[in-house]
Amino acid sequence: MTATNTNDGEVQPGPSSAGYDPGQFFWSTRVKGPSLAGTLTWVTLRALDLPLQLWFLRSGAVNVLRRLGATTVPQPINVNTGTMLGLSPYHTLIFGLAVGSSVKQIYWKLFIGDTVMPSTFAAGVAAYNTVLNIANTLLAVWAVTTQQPSDQSSWTAFITSAPFALQVGMALYAVGLGTEWYCEVQRKAFKQDPANKGKPFYGGLFGLARNINYGGYTLWRAGYSLICGGIAPAVVVASWLAGDFCMRAIPSMDAYCEKRYGEQWQHVRRQVPYKLLPGIY
Structure with missing residues (x-):
């Protein structure tokens, strides 16, 4: 099989001069061209990560950790973050991290990436990123690992006590x-x-x-x-x-x-x- 670069000619698969062989799957990912199914899969799954993370931040993470017997950190009540998310400043920040990761990766696929992305590969990499995000959300809610600031009465208090x-x-x-x-x-x-x-x-x-x-x-x-x-x-x-x-x-x-x-x-x-x-x- 030849990994083809439609812009600069063909690249013949095989090991490098140092003897490292990336394997056949890697060379298949270097083929230039559109991939509608892969693009739709990637964009959809990275976008769906956001409501999933929001659910975890609102209640899902607490429920999961309590079922595992872990102690969760208490959340401030009636904090106005100036958003419609219904989250504390700390959890709003964490949701913002998830938004940033999804937006960047969707932008990359739509405007930067030019190689074929099979839908199965797109699903796997998207799921990998979602799992990492969920793990981070659980860490943020777990009392042992959370970096939640002591004062979240306002954004100013949140920043100064971070x-x-x-x-x-x-x-x-x-x-x-x-x-x-x-x-x-x-x-x-x-x-x-x-x-x-x-x-x-x-x-x-x-x-x-x-x-x-x-x-x-x-x-x-x-x-x-x-x-x-x-x-x-x-x-x-x-x-x-x-x-x-x-x-x-x-x-x-x-x-x-x-x-x-x-x-x-x-x-x-x-x-x-x-x-x-x-x-x-």
Whole structure:
């Protein structure tokens, strides 16, 4: 089977020069083209994540944890957040994190992504993100891990009493989500210019790390978990994602780019030594 790039020619599947073989499924995901069923599946499931998270924040998470015998954190009563959600400031923030993740990922599929996405693959990745979001919501409600501020009488009180972990988590989430989104926008603009046909993009944020989009995803996912559950869950999530990217996704993309761009990719490797995050890896 040949993974075909309709813009820059064909890429022949196989192991990289380092000996890493991404496997047949990976090469099938590099085929350029539309995928209506996959797009509809992806957009629908990522959109449906939001009412599900809202239900968990309103009552579902508390019920689940109590059935498991866990202690839930008391929620403030009659707090006016200026929204129609009926949530405390802390839970409104957490719902906002879910909204940000869904909007970004739907935007990517509709306006950035140009490869075929089978509906089964779309369903699996969408479910994976929803499971991570649900886990974070449960952590936010569980008394052992919650980072809920002590004062939620107003947004001002919420901000001033927010734990340090929550503040750091918000910064990681914002930087990570913004990085993942903007680097993909930059690359898309580069690829749409006919003068750049057949050239690898290593400008903009991709000049900091060859897979800075993966780095951005790792940061915002870690920030999300830090806001909801504190340091331990954030470290687990960051370690899991970074490990998966470094052991699987990055070597796979390296094999693809090596075969697609040849000597040009060797130049990119020399110019941009970092693979995931600048100064780290």
